[in-house]
Amino acid sequence: MFLRLAARNLVRNRWRSFLTAGGVAVATALLIWTVCFSETFSVAMVKGATAVDVGQAQIHSAAYVKKASLYHTLTLDEAQLGAIRRVEGVAGASPRAQVYGLVGNESRSQVARILGIDSVNERAITNLSKGVVKGRWLSDQAPQDGAREVLLGKDLARLLGVGPGDELVVFIQAADGSLGNDVLSVVGLVQSGNTAVDRATVLMHLSDVQMLAALEGVAHEITLSVTRFEEAEQVVGAVQAVLAKDNTSAAPEDRLVVRTWKEVLPQLAQMIETSEKSIWIIYFIIYLLAALGILNTQRMSAMERRREFGVLLALGVKPRSLGAMLVTEAVFLSMLGGVIGAALGWGVSAYFAEYGLNMAALSDSGSFKYMGVSFDDQFYFIVDMGGILEQLVWVAGVGMLCGLWPAWSSARLNAVQAIAGRT
Amino acid sequence: MSVWLVCFAVVGAAVYCVGVEQAQAQEKPLPKVEEITKHLDDLYRSTASHGQMEMQITTAHWSRTLNMEVWSQGEDLALVVIRSPAKEAGTATLKNTDGLWNYAPRADRLMRIPGGMLSDSWMGSHFTNDDLVRESSWEDDYDTQSAWAKEGGETFILLTSVPKPGAPVVYGRVEQWLSVEGWLPVKAVFFDTDGVLVRTMVYSNVVEFNGRKIPATMTLTPADKPEEKTQVTYQKMEFNAALDASIFTARGLRKAAQQ
Numbered sequence: 001m002f003l004r005l006a007a008r009n010l011v012r013n014r015w016r017s018f019l020t021a022g023g024v025a026v027a028t029a030l031l032i033w034t035v036c037f038s039e040t041f042s043v044a045m046v047k048g049a050t051a052v053d054v055g056q057a058q059i060h061s062a063a064y065v066k067k068a069s070l071y072h073t074l075t076l077d078e079a080q081l082g083a084i085r086r087v088e089g090v091a092g093a094s095p096r097a098q099v100y101g102l103v104g105n106e107s108r109s110q111v112a113r114i115l116g117i118d119s120v121n122e123r124a125i126t127n128l129s130k131g132v133v134k135g136r137w138l139s140d141q142a143p144q145d146g147a148r149e150v151l152l153g154k155d156l157a158r159l160l161g162v163g164p165g166d167e168l169v170v171f172i173q174a175a176d177g178s179l180g181n182d183v184l185s186v187v188g189l190v191q192s193g194n195t196a197v198d199r200a201t202v203l204m205h206l207s208d209v210q211m212l213a214a215l216e217g218v219a220h221e222i223t224l225s226v227t228r229f230e231e232a233e234q235v236v237g238a239v240q241a242v243l244a245k246d247n248t249s250a251a252p253e254d255r256l257v258v259r260t261w262k263e264v265l266p267q268l269a270q271m272i273e274t275s276e277k278s279i280w281i282i283y284f285i286i287y288l289l290a291a292l293g294i295l296n297t298q299r300m301s302a303m304e305r306r307r308e309f310g311v312l313l314a315l316g317v318k319p320r321s322l323g324a325m326l327v328t329e330a331v332f333l334s335m336l337g338g339v340i341g342a343a344l345g346w347g348v349s350a351y352f353a354e355y356g357l358n359m360a361a362l363s364d365s366g367s368f369k370y371m372g373v374s375f376d377d378q379f380y381f382i383v384d385m386g387g388i389l390e391q392l393v394w395v396a397g398v399g400m401l402c403g404l405w406p407a408w409s410s411a412r413l414n415a416v417q418a419i420a421g422r423t
Numbered sequence: 424m425s426v427w428l429v430c431f432a433v434v435g436a437a438v439y440c441v442g443v444e445q446a447q448a449q450e451k452p453l454p455k456v457e458e459i460t461k462h463l464d465d466l467y468r469s470t471a472s473h474g475q476m477e478m479q480i481t482t483a484h485w486s487r488t489l490n491m492e493v494w495s496q497g498e499d500l501a502l503v504v505i506r507s508p509a510k511e512a513g514t515a516t517l518k519n520t521d522g523l524w525n526y527a528p529r530a531d532r533l534m535r536i537p538g539g540m541l542s543d544s545w546m547g548s549h550f551t552n553d554d555l556v557r558e559s560s561w562e563d564d565y566d567t568q569s570a571w572a573k574e575g576g577e578t579f580i581l582l583t584s585v586p587k588p589g590a591p592v593v594y595g596r597v598e599q600w601l602s603v604e605g606w607l608p609v610k611a612v613f614f615d616t617d618g619v620l621v622r623t624m625v626y627s628n629v630v631e632f633n634g635r636k637i638p639a640t641m642t643l644t645p646a647d648k649p650e651e652k653t654q655v656t657y658q659k660m661e662f663n664a665a666l667d668a669s670i671f672t673a674r675g676l677r678k679a680a681q682q
Binding site: 178 | 480482484485486487508510511514524525527528529530531532533534535536537540544546547673
């Protein structure tokens with residue numbers, strides 16, 4: 001009977017119920033869109049940050065983890081690399097040597113991070129090769145004679161005033177104390193969107209860097225990419241297990257340590273976490289607006305029906321039942337709005353999941369960048385059904401909370417005074 | 424009367440002389456600061472000089488010895504060419520009025536060194552580019568005050584130099600201990616702008632080259648890595664040498680480097 005009464009009450013003032021449910025629906029749809037967007041944004045940020053430079057995981061010697069230094073190397077072992085590549089979830093593994101040196105010519109020079117890479121395997125771990133904006137990527141094999149090949153970050157090339165085909169000189173402080181120097185030939189320019197890469201990085205063949213920096217047979221890191229971002233931690237565990245055998249026989253400072261991008265770049269991980277948390281402020285505001293709408297409606301309708309409630313109480317209806325009826329109304333109203341909103345929000349998000357949201361349109365430069373990380377221009381939404389259901393539960397909860405106050409005050413009505421209209 | 428007068432005069436003069444001598448012993452007038460800083464600027468420099476030196480670098484990871492040939496002329500021109508070890512032979516640093524360059528012999532190319540790198544390490548040693556080519560001058564780039572100082576029972580002239588505003592210098596303060604005789608540097612202590620000790624240079628092995636006495640050995644110790652050091656020793660030095668100024672050009676450098 002109370003359900004019928006509740007339903008009848010909502011139908012009686014159709015416009016008001018419709019508008020309130022509509023408000024809840026819009027709020028819910030907005031929430032679901034926001035949930036999907038922020039999820040997409042976080043993943044895109046991780047992708048953008050890891051795809052061009054650090055990959056999703058890295059292997060270093062324990063000494064290097066403590067202090068990144070030219071001298072803290074790891075010995076390259078093809079069998080070991082093969083074993084790492086065979087670990088499930090590993091999409092690619094590539095060794096790198098990282099040194100600092102001076103690159104320039106007779107008129108200008110700059111200090112640069114010189115990254116020695118395996119030109120073939122690097123393609124499997126980062127997007128750097130896709131970021132070649134001028135010229136070409138390093139050839140598969142380092143040329144045996146002639147100038148050594150080098151790729152420059154686009155901004156670094158601008159600072160030095162050079163382009164593909166030009167010559168550069170490099171000075172590297174080698175690990176044996178000598179001063180490696182040679183002539184380089186610029187084969188291409190790279191634009192990654194990552195400021196550190198574009199402004200200060202030089203890419204060369206690993207073998208050339210090993211030769212110039214006296215690092216024969218060693219490297220500083222092995223960079224890994226994973227097939228699924230979410231599984232980076234599990235993959236790291238599995239790779240660490242593969243290395244366990246070699247690690248037991250190694251000296252403590254030479255033991256290999258596998259870390260996810262989160263551990264390699266703790267500041268970035270924290271930044272993403274903060275940005276994920278800040279979304280809760282938006283949730284709160286939207287919920288607050290929806291809650292105020294429901295509260296207003298329920299309070300108004302309860303005020304209007306005071307006499308009716310007085311009669312019901314006089315007829316022997318228990319105050320508790322009366323309150324329950326009002327709460328039911330509120331929950332029903334919010335659920336109606338919630339379901340419509342969820343459908344709407346899901347629909348819009350599904351559209352963006354299919355066709356993508358053009359983020360580049362939001363920026364003047366034509367490519368979307370945030371905190372020094374560049375993103376894909378098209379955002380393909382990740383639609384998380386669990387998240388949508390979670391929002392529905394929240395909306396129902398908010399509806400119930402908002403029904404409580406009018407229900408509580410109505411249940412405490414004095415029947416005689418209410419009928420007389422004297423409250 | 425005349426006897427008294429003479430006696431008086433003699434005693435008075437004697438008293439006066441003793442007093443002056445005592446004052447001099449305690450507080451000998453300090454030489455003019457400008458004269459000392461000019462002396463320091465010119466100590467290892469002359470209208471033209473040419474010499475050979477050996478640099479021993481000791482770091483936590485390696486130690487090595489470089490042999491170098493050096494030329495300088497006036498304040499603005501300097502050339503350093505590494506002669507050994509073979510791997511680096513021909514590597515050179517040139518400073519002239521246009522700027523500072525490194526020469527890569529393998530590539531046969533010059534590379535300009537930005538002015539901001541004057542304080543960076545020279546060829547992996549603890550010396551900076553500036554130490555080697557002496558871009559900065561005590562006279563022009565620092566405000567200096569002098570004082571007497573005692574250490575280990577010996578008296579030194581202590582110069583405290585603070586860079587002038589805008590001077591191309593990274594240190595916040597430099598203290599130099601000089602011998603009273605000959606104003607030869609004994610020790611220089613470098614502090615950063617926060618007053619923290621950065622490095623210590625010890626001068627030793629005073630040798631006479633061309634009638635000029637200079638400490639031929641300089642040992643530099645970085646404060647943050649006390650187990651590391653770089654020691655430079657002049658093996659030959661010819662002051663006021665007859666030099667052709669064309670050696671301080673790209674072409675002159677190539678010729679000198681490829682010898």
